[in-house]
Amino acid sequence: MAHVSVKKYSQVRVSNIAEMTPYEQINLIFSNIIGRLAATKGFIERKEIEKKGENISACVLLFGALQDALNLEVEQDPSISNNLLALYDYCQRTLTKANLNNDVDAVLEVSNIVKEIKEGWDNIPVDQRVSAV
Numbered sequence: 001m002a003h004v005s006v007k008k009y010s011q012v013r014v015s016n017i018a019e020m021t022p023y024e025q026i027n028l029i030f031s032n033i034i035g036r037l038a039a040t041k042g043f044i045e046r047k048e049i050e051k052k053g054e055n056i057s058a059c060v061l062l063f064g065a066l067q068d069a070l071n072l073e074v075e076q077d078p079s080i081s082n083n084l085l086a087l088y089d090y091c092q093r094t095l096t097k098a099n100l101n102n103d104v105d106a107v108l109e110v111s112n113i114v115k116e117i118k119e120g121w122d123n124i125p126v127d128q129r130v131s132a133v
Contacts, residue, residue, distance in 0.1 A: 023129040030118040037111040056099040063088045
């Protein structure tokens, strides 16, 4: 019975993501990274190495999705996209090192960076959110 419920939940999640605007999808990625990094901090502190590694790997992939979402060609001010591209790359490299060294401070650094970017993302006026991605 529980297995059927999980299948239904999975189907709902996929259809909801497909119905999201690009702005909402990016916002979801930011939230996912922030949540995973909070959990990763706990995994490091509790020495749950496998879970830590899985979460960091997922975050690295999510940063890749953010990089892929950047519009490096059509942007009116390409410096914004280029700066975000470099920042996402920095976060990926920092998380890779954090994974190798069980470094909570590096995880917190990346989390703070993402929170700051998300705050700016959340402040994009509603009428400009369609063209924000």
